[in-house]
Amino acid sequence: MPSTSNATAHVKCANNSSPNRCFAPPAESRAGRRGTAGLPARSAGKDEPETPSVGVRIVEHDAMAQGLQVPFEHELVIVRPGPRSGYRFIIAIHSSRAAQPPGRAAGGCRLARYVDPLDGLYDALRLSQGMSRKAAIAGTRTGGAKCVIAAPADESLWPLTGERRKDVLRDLAELVDELDGRYLTGPDVGTTAADMQWVYRLTPYAAGFAGGGTTDGTAVGVHACISTAAEHVFGRRDLAGLRVTIVGLGGVGERLARHLVHAGAELTVTDIDLERQALATEIGAQWIDADGAQRHDCDILAPCALGATLTAEEVRGMTCRLVVGAANNQLASDDVADVLTEQGITWVPDFVANAGGLLYAVSIARDHLSEPDSLAVVRRLGDTAGEVLRRAERERTSTLQSAIRIADQRLDLAD
Numbered sequence: 001m002p003s004t005s006n007a008t009a010h011v012k013c014a015n016n017s018s019p020n021r022c023f024a025p026p027a028e029s030r031a032g033r034r035g036t037a038g039l040p041a042r043s044a045g046k047d048e049p050e051t052p053s054v055g056v057r058i059v060e061h062d063a064m065a066q067g068l069q070v071p072f073e074h075e076l077v078i079v080r081p082g083p084r085s086g087y088r089f090i091i092a093i094h095s096s097r098a099a100q101p102p103g104r105a106a107g108g109c110r111l112a113r114y115v116d117p118l119d120g121l122y123d124a125l126r127l128s129q130g131m132s133r134k135a136a137i138a139g140t141r142t143g144g145a146k147c148v149i150a151a152p153a154d155e156s157l158w159p160l161t162g163e164r165r166k167d168v169l170r171d172l173a174e175l176v177d178e179l180d181g182r183y184l185t186g187p188d189v190g191t192t193a194a195d196m197q198w199v200y201r202l203t204p205y206a207a208g209f210a211g212g213g214t215t216d217g218t219a220v221g222v223h224a225c226i227s228t229a230a231e232h233v234f235g236r237r238d239l240a241g242l243r244v245t246i247v248g249l250g251g252v253g254e255r256l257a258r259h260l261v262h263a264g265a266e267l268t269v270t271d272i273d274l275e276r277q278a279l280a281t282e283i284g285a286q287w288i289d290a291d292g293a294q295r296h297d298c299d300i301l302a303p304c305a306l307g308a309t310l311t312a313e314e315v316r317g318m319t320c321r322l323v324v325g326a327a328n329n330q331l332a333s334d335d336v337a338d339v340l341t342e343q344g345i346t347w348v349p350d351f352v353a354n355a356g357g358l359l360y361a362v363s364i365a366r367d368h369l370s371e372p373d374s375l376a377v378v379r380r381l382g383d384t385a386g387e388v389l390r391r392a393e394r395e396r397t398s399t400l401q402s403a404i405r406i407a408d409q410r411l412d413l414a415d
């Protein structure tokens with residue numbers, strides 16, 4: 001499913017969105033952009049077509065000047081204000097090709113404050129494409145989708161709690177339920193397993209809360225990919241003595257850190273939330289400043305914060321030989337994959353490395369596997385990572401292209 005982008009735009013995360021962790025490059029100038037993020041959605045009522053005919057209108061933005069790629073090949077994109085919260089809800093269904101049950105696309109729900117709601121839309125467009133690739137390569141038989149709930153930048157009641165949070169989740173549940181199974185939501189940056197459990201009381205189309213949520217599944221998947229990739233790059237699966245830098249100590253970053261300390265890695269960690277330094281002390285990891293952390297001298301870099309932190313310039317300044325992490329959409333644009341190859345840095349594509357959360361959630365919710373069996377399924381991601389790396393070498397291409405080819409092949413087989 002190579003991106004045939006007919007729209008490009010700058011993507012960044014809400015960089016004032018604490019407690020969400022963000023290591024994105026600074027926002028580029030948005031001057032000269034005018035426009036509106038979308039048209040209000042019509043809900044699919046009884047006499048209306050099953051698929052809400054809702055489009056997205058982007059009026060004049062400086063996308064081309066920004067030069068970053070945003071895919072725009074989606075099956076369905078909905079943008080509408082939540083009736084209770086007033087926040088903008090964006091659901092992007094990228095592809096439901098090969099989904100089982102048919103037509104169902106899965107993807108987490110991101111809740112963040114955005115300076116410009118269009119950035120929320122771009123996040124949804126890009127992240128949902130990542131979910132399609134992730135589902136195909138992980139073999140979950142779900143399509144790819146994402147929900148972004150864009151709160152205004154000046155929202156002072158942050159982080160959301162109590163009734164205000166419930167109102168947001170009610171808005172989410174209502175919209176998801178109207179889609180009648182086309183979209184399966186789950187936890188993502190800014191939302192929790194507990195949130196999804198609450199949403200599940202209002203709509204059956206929520207997952208990722210059973211079995212302790214998706215955090216462990218994601219961390220176990222990243223760890224499996226690190227081991228396989230270490231064998232490929234350093235000739236050994238044993239991580240003892242290898243220097244690993246984890247950027248971002250959210251739920252997944254923390255689990256991964258604990259796994260890696262246990263495996264004997266020499267760990268350096270950082271987070272924009274300085275309170276996380278306590279965790280570093282607890283597990284005996286070295287703490288460094290978040291600024292420049294990706295360029296810290298190490299063997300393996302694990303980006304576990306928000307996406308788009310790997311720019312061409314950043315990669316040229318990195319000393320590690322391997323990049324494997326939990327963050328979604330790590331590359332600022334797809335061509336950074338070639339820069340990584342040029343620099344001799346092996347990158348396990350994010351949508352392979354972090355597919356464990358989705359795989360774990362689907363294994364439990366849809367396939368009714370036990371928690372240990374689901375984790376065993378997740379560990380097989382290591383084999384997939386190995387296949388991606390070997391194919392890239394064989395075909396003299398980037399690991400991104402290699403992973404996309406494998407994902408496409410799996411989709412074709414499933415068609």
Ligand code: PHE
Binds near residue numbers: 106184
């Ligand atoms: N948020 C998870 C991810 O980015 C996906 C997920 C979707 C998890 C649905 C559970 C349920 O991979």
